[in-house]
Amino acid sequence: MDSLITAAAQALAAGDPLGALNRVALRDDPPALALRGIAMARLGDFVRAKALLRQAARAFGAKATMARARCAVAEAEIALAARDLTWPTKALAAARETLERHGDRTNAAYARSLEIRRLVLIGHLDEAERRLADLDPSPLLPAARTIYELIVAGLALRRLQTKAARSALERATHTARQARIPELHAEIERASAALSAPAARMIVRGGERLLQLDEVEALFRSDRLIVDACRLALRQGSHVVPMARRPVLFALARRLAERAPDDVSRGDLIAHAFRGKEADESHRARLRVEIGRLRQLISGMAAISATRDGFVLSPCRDRNVAVLAQPAEDEDAAVLACLADGEAWSSSGLAVALGASQRTVQRGLDALALSGKVQSFGRGRAQRWTCPVAPEFATALLLPAWSSLD
Amino acid sequence: MTRAAAEIIREYGPFEGVEQVGGVTYDGRQVWIAAGGSIKGFDPANGDVKRSLDVPAHAGTAFDGKHLYQIAEARIQKVDPDSGEVVSTIPAPAGGGDSGLAWAEGSLWVGAYRDRKIHQINPDTGQILRSIPCTRFVTGVTWVDGELWHGTWEDDVSDIRRIDPDTGEVLDQLDMPAGTGVSGMESDGNETLYCGGGRSGKVRAIRRPKRSRG
Numbered sequence: 001m002d003s004l005i006t007a008a009a010q011a012l013a014a015g016d017p018l019g020a021l022n023r024v025a026l027r028d029d030p031p032a033l034a035l036r037g038i039a040m041a042r043l044g045d046f047v048r049a050k051a052l053l054r055q056a057a058r059a060f061g062a063k064a065t066m067a068r069a070r071c072a073v074a075e076a077e078i079a080l081a082a083r084d085l086t087w088p089t090k091a092l093a094a095a096r097e098t099l100e101r102h103g104d105r106t107n108a109a110y111a112r113s114l115e116i117r118r119l120v121l122i123g124h125l126d127e128a129e130r131r132l133a134d135l136d137p138s139p140l141l142p143a144a145r146t147i148y149e150l151i152v153a154g155l156a157l158r159r160l161q162t163k164a165a166r167s168a169l170e171r172a173t174h175t176a177r178q179a180r181i182p183e184l185h186a187e188i189e190r191a192s193a194a195l196s197a198p199a200a201r202m203i204v205r206g207g208e209r210l211l212q213l214d215e216v217e218a219l220f221r222s223d224r225l226i227v228d229a230c231r232l233a234l235r236q237g238s239h240v241v242p243m244a245r246r247p248v249l250f251a252l253a254r255r256l257a258e259r260a261p262d263d264v265s266r267g268d269l270i271a272h273a274f275r276g277k278e279a280d281e282s283h284r285a286r287l288r289v290e291i292g293r294l295r296q297l298i299s300g301m302a303a304i305s306a307t308r309d310g311f312v313l314s315p316c317r318d319r320n321v322a323v324l325a326q327p328a329e330d331e332d333a334a335v336l337a338c339l340a341d342g343e344a345w346s347s348s349g350l351a352v353a354l355g356a357s358q359r360t361v362q363r364g365l366d367a368l369a370l371s372g373k374v375q376s377f378g379r380g381r382a383q384r385w386t387c388p389v390a391p392e393f394a395t396a397l398l399l400p401a402w403s404s405l406d
Numbered sequence: 407m408t409r410a411a412a413e414i415i416r417e418y419g420p421f422e423g424v425e426q427v428g429g430v431t432y433d434g435r436q437v438w439i440a441a442g443g444s445i446k447g448f449d450p451a452n453g454d455v456k457r458s459l460d461v462p463a464h465a466g467t468a469f470d471g472k473h474l475y476q477i478a479e480a481r482i483q484k485v486d487p488d489s490g491e492v493v494s495t496i497p498a499p500a501g502g503g504d505s506g507l508a509w510a511e512g513s514l515w516v517g518a519y520r521d522r523k524i525h526q527i528n529p530d531t532g533q534i535l536r537s538i539p540c541t542r543f544v545t546g547v548t549w550v551d552g553e554l555w556h557g558t559w560e561d562d563v564s565d566i567r568r569i570d571p572d573t574g575e576v577l578d579q580l581d582m583p584a585g586t587g588v589s590g591m592e593s594d595g596n597e598t599l600y601c602g603g604g605r606s607g608k609v610r611a612i613r614r615p616k617r618s619r620g
Contacts, residue, residue: 002519003465003477004502006428010442010464013425023479023502029520063561102562103585 005031008039015181017042030059034071041074046082050075066102069095073111080118083377087118105139113140113148120151121377123344123386129155142179146172146188153191154388158340162195162214169195200230203258203323210327219322225301225315227257229325229333231340236301236317244338247355248273249294256304256313257321263312275355332364336387339374344384412566412580413613415598418453420607421446427602427609429467429477429507429590430546433487437600438474439609440467440590445476445485450600450611459490466507466546466590468514475514475529477504482514482532496532499525506556506590510549517544517556524556524574539574540567546591546602550614557588557601564588566599566612578615586610 004023011019017039024032037052057071072088072095079087096111112135119128132155137148149172156165169192176184198210202219211219219226223237232244234253243250251273256264270283273290291311295304302315315321326333334354339345347365351358365385368374376385419427421441428440436447436456440463447457462478469475473493474485480502484493498504499516506517506524514529524538524547542558542565549555554571558564564587568578582588589602599612 002500002502003498003504004479006426006442006464007462007479007502061561063563066562 008035012038030056033059038074041078046078049078065098066104069098070107073107077114080114106141109139110144113144125155142175143181145175146179146184150187150191157194160217160220162217166195198327200324201327203325204320223317225321227254227323229254229323230337232337234298234301241297245353247353248290249297252290252294254323256311257323260313260321263307263310265310269310332368335361335364335368336373339385339387344386346384407576407579409579412582414610415613416611418448418609421455424607426605427589427607428463428465430600430602430609431467431469431592432594432600433469437609438467439602440476445474459485461485461490461492465505468507468509470509475507475509477507499527499534505545506547508547508549515547517547519543538571545589548591548593550593550595557591559587
């Protein structure tokens, strides 16, 4: 136990990395190196932080298993914050096991939550949900607990479970008060706003109405046929046909649904599905093929019949088909709709799915990233894009709790 | 040298608002603990926290019969336990690498954690009078019945040792159970050693072996 290390750890815990550095900047013993690394990470210098933590882990020596494990957890979190794909998954899992074995429940749970945050970031939401269910959040410190609840809320929102999301946000508000980090409150407010803001525009027989998230949830639970342009899917009750990678078929389905029970002319359909081209014979032939494919895809949900001028969509059960669109549709709506499944996409994958040029998609992604609606990880050709489940701060650095004694 | 497992008589805490226990001392009525941002005094009969002094407290704590001494950052503060006022400060001998603190025979005894030493210093000036070498990282330090005891905590392993104050030779060693550490330490002048438990936030009362009482 050492006075300045305790003082520096306390400064870090109070959100004062400069104060921590002031106390240990000139020291090269392992706990000082580790605290310097964490302080540098808090200040955003990830490269230096990583180097210091590695140096600390080495200096601690083989017997100081706990201290080394905490260094590994910190290093993993820095990789996460830097959106680094060469992520030390095995090292983190090993560190978590060590911490669990030695009874450091706070940091063990924290390591678990980092593993979940990584899964969320790379779009493995099902796996993330499974791990969330296994994680006992009670040992987490208030700030980490708040982020945990934000992720629970984010996943529930994505699954359209508004009640679960609301109660997670209430718990987050409670723990954020203890954490005394103002940014956390801002994030909770942002997530709460998503619950009351218009979540979608419903178009039925040409008429429009804005829906809140819980109304969308109720709509999905009905057995009405829904052409969902927010998630690029056709759905009826529990039956969902994903269409993110079928842009032409989706455009046809949407146009037919918007006009149902009236029919839509061939020219209109060709203009919508084939990017505004003038209808000629080859387009008519292609339209017949695509309609045939769509018919097959949605058989059991709706029928498509030919009329004198074009085609008409008639749902099998409820006669009213509903189209769900973004509340305000701009050119990036389609990109967002592709990412809405939570999976990680490459920009080239998006370009193929949307039938747009990669440059257009990239421009859209950059604009969306600026407004925080999408996030990326990895670099160069390995770069992938996702819609953040929980707000950006959920990937900000908290770093493991450190004591002076290990 | 004799070696045995430490016998834990009683555990206190964790205490509300105390994330980690540093130094520990005893004034005859209350056990005082260094809790980071404050020094707190609890009643060893029931564990109730009676007092809290707003003094930075990062490592060792001691009591000279009238004043508390408390290490914070790289200095030793002399504190009036009634008012909580810092009466004076002296530099800590290990420059912030200091751990345990004890008062005995008109001197302060300061553990230098990574230096593996115990310094005897002048409580008025902070001047080092002499240094006793130890073999492991030193945490809490205490004197009782002419015996010098100190805690160690290194690589997740902790024990309590009685050493020869002249040579540093280990005379008795009490091993702490795995997963429990000793931060600060103070004797009650009798058979109990109060030991701070670091981040567990606990204080453990350990039995001082009879045979070493002379």
